Amino acid sequence: MNKHDVPQDNGSLAKKNVHELCYALDEQGRYVTVASSGWEAKTLALNESLELIEERIAATKQAVAAGQLSPIAYYMELHRMDLPLLASYVGIHRWFVKRHFQPKRFRSLKTRTLRKYATAFGITIEQLKSPIS
């Protein structure tokens, strides 16, 4: 890649005024570093991945509203977590975490358990229990 071919396609990094370094050749064929503001090809790949996450969040939200899942499942998706990851954040075995996805079991959880989930998601217990906006 030549210095002048380093893409400057203003990806999501550019919003925070962050550039990434690319290695490219200058006119004399020597390697130099060039700051890039993004490349369309990888922005497309990243967006594809983000779309998938959005789809999962939307589907879980619907299931919570329909009373099939507890809010814990929604916040897990919102924080881009999976079951084993959430289990390690709250320190509860994943089998039990999965049971807490059931609205009936969620409603009978102790405050102590709810606090663990709320802390992991960075919200209050009230927010965790209240309907998702």
Next chain:
Amino acid sequence: MNIAFEHRQSAHCENGVISNLLNHQGVTLSEPMVFGIGSGLFFVYLPFLKVNFAPGFSFRPMPGHIFRKLAKRLGIKVKHQRFSSPEKAAAVLDAKLREGVPVGLQVGVYHLTYFPDEYRFHFNAHNLVVYGKETNEYLISDPVMDYTTRLSEQELERVRFAKGALPPKGHLYYLERLPERFDLEKAIKKGIRQTCNDMLAPVPIVGVRAMRWVASKIRKWPTTIGVKKTNHYLGQLVRMQEEIGTGGGGFRFIYAAFLQEAGTLLGNQALVARSAELTAIGDAWRDFALDISRIYKNRDATDDRYEKLADSLASLADREQRFFSQLKKDIGR
């Protein structure tokens, strides 16, 4: 506490932290040199490990590998510490900063407040340097950032004790002792030899053989798992290849820069010539990523495009197999 620490941006976090920590001790070693001596170039396919709902691809070895290899080959002594208690982890960090020692940390990316939202995934092998503390805020030199940043005590504790795969557990490290002189030539040769052996390894999940395996998978995926999942898997491959840290072309350009620098340093013209060859291979990797991204632009194109992608990847594997066999001969015994 504020240590006079020079923040220099790098492509990849691990190389950058090492290079900056060494620079602080008065040892100038560029990012490509660190990467090359630490044998950073790699390819691995882990079909059973699901990352972000896709199989694991990686263009680099296990986190920490580059640093360990580099330290061993140059005779640098590095002190590593992990903790079970966040309080103790913070106390040791503060004590080191008070001594005026910049400290490297392994952290999780998800809770890093200065990263754009799009990049916040649960990935636990990011590296940064803490070089001071001012009124409950740590001064952070994150090598992939243009500028230095700050994190509060709570924020730093969160990223140091992130959970999931490869949990950092407060992992901190600093340079303890440097040797009086380095044998760069020997270290460079060792680094190159290991990279050649890795890329040509006789196992299916590593190096050129792994690329061929992925290529044959790309041919099958559209029928076995469907187009949607295939596109997601390919997206993951592009992100591992091009996303923050690789310097472009799945680290091929950084490695080419290393071969150029090493060849000039050792007066070995063969290495300089190999550098140009690897640049061409890196360009082909860029084209491969571009071809994948076209799938997202034009979703209802013909079906032989997956065959074509597989062909490109297989031909990259052939080119790299030739390349690393020849490089191995060039470097000799």
